[in-house]
Amino acid sequence: MRRAAFIFPISDSLAVHVVPAFKDNYLYILVEKGSSKAAFIDPGDAEPLVHTIETYGLKPEFIFLTHHHRDHSGGVQTLLERWNKTELVCSPWLEVKPEWKPARLTRLTPGAHFPLWSRAIQAIDVRGHTLDHIAFLLKDSPRAQGSDVFVGDSLFGAGCGGLFEGTHPQMLEALKALRALPDAVRAWCAHEYTIKNLRVARLLQENNPLQQARLAELEDRLAEEALEPHEWVTLPLSLEEEKATNPFLRWDVATLQKAIDTHDDLDTFSYVRSFRDRF
Numbered sequence: 641m642r643r644a645a646f647i648f649p650i651s652d653s654l655a656v657h658v659v660p661a662f663k664d665n666y667l668y669i670l671v672e673k674g675s676s677k678a679a680f681i682d683p684g685d686a687e688p689l690v691h692t693i694e695t696y697g698l699k700p701e702f703i704f705l706t707h708h709h710r711d712h713s714g715g716v717q718t719l720l721e722r723w724n725k726t727e728l729v730c731s732p733w734l735e736v737k738p739e740w741k742p743a744r745l746t747r748l749t750p751g752a753h754f755p756l757w758s759r760a761i762q763a764i765d766v767r768g769h770t771l772d773h774i775a776f777l778l779k780d781s782p783r784a785q786g787s788d789v790f791v792g793d794s795l796f797g798a799g800c801g802g803l804f805e806g807t808h809p810q811m812l813e814a815l816k817a818l819r820a821l822p823d824a825v826r827a828w829c830a831h832e833y834t835i836k837n838l839r840v841a842r843l844l845q846e847n848n849p850l851q852q853a854r855l856a857e858l859e860d861r862l863a864e865e866a867l868e869p870h871e872w873v874t875l876p877l878s879l880e881e882e883k884a885t886n887p888f889l890r891w892d893v894a895t896l897q898k899a900i901d902t903h904d905d906l907d908t909f910s911y912v913r914s915f916r917d918r919f
């Protein structure tokens with residue numbers, strides 16, 4: 641595994657441990673500096689997470705699940721057994737397995753806030769990839785703007801999640817909710833697909849200079865370091881950059897609509913999603 645775990649300071653009081661797993665997944669641990677309190681987000685595999693917790697002497701208190709897929713939830717049971725005071729936080733629609741025994745279960749309705757230490761986490765409805773998917777927006781307080789959003793498999797670098805359960809209109813609504821967030825928000829997705837997505841996006845021939853420049857820069861760095869595309873780390877995503885270069889966030893942009901010869905937002909999004917599915 642070439643991708644190394646790394647720590648990114650989100651604020652004076654909070655950091656995120658990014659823990660690569662499987663071929664191209666990212667698992668996350670939010671940590672309150674000073675207290676070492678920790679929260680897992682999408683613990684798909686317990687082993688590398690336990691290693692990180694022990695290495696840094698962290699104290700797990702919460703597990704947040706964006707959706708049910710096994711590469712996001714496969715470590716839940718082991719972690720709940722090991723830290724039996726842990727609270728599970730998920731959407732109202734997620735099927736909680738009977739063998740999971742969280743100390744407490746919170747169903748977070750989209751729009752609602754969950755108090756995380758001195759901060760707040762707001763659920764965003766991003767159903768489409770699955771029918772239980774929410775994103776978690778981290779804020780200083782319920783009334784503040786968000787700083788970071790944990791998007792699971794709803795949004796990727798220059799891409800979006802495949803439609804395993806939902807419909808194109810549902811996924812478009814999910815991406816509208818994410819695109820409505822401020823440009824300064826950082827997005828943390830669950831897979832490293834950015835370069836592949838940009839290579840496919842180029843084939844749509846939108847003739848988007850920012851998208852071309854983003855791909856060229858990443859290709860240069862990839863060649864320099866002799867890495868495979870899934871071994872590269874393109875996190876955190878900048879929402880400003882995604883809005884400018886991710887074709888899945890550009891359903892109403894004239895240059896993209898012209899390239900695929902439609903004038904309809906849903907048609908544009910559906911075409912781009914189906915196009916990506918061919919690769």
Ligand SMILES: [Zn+2]
Nearest residue numbers: 707709769793
């Ligand atoms: Zn998934």
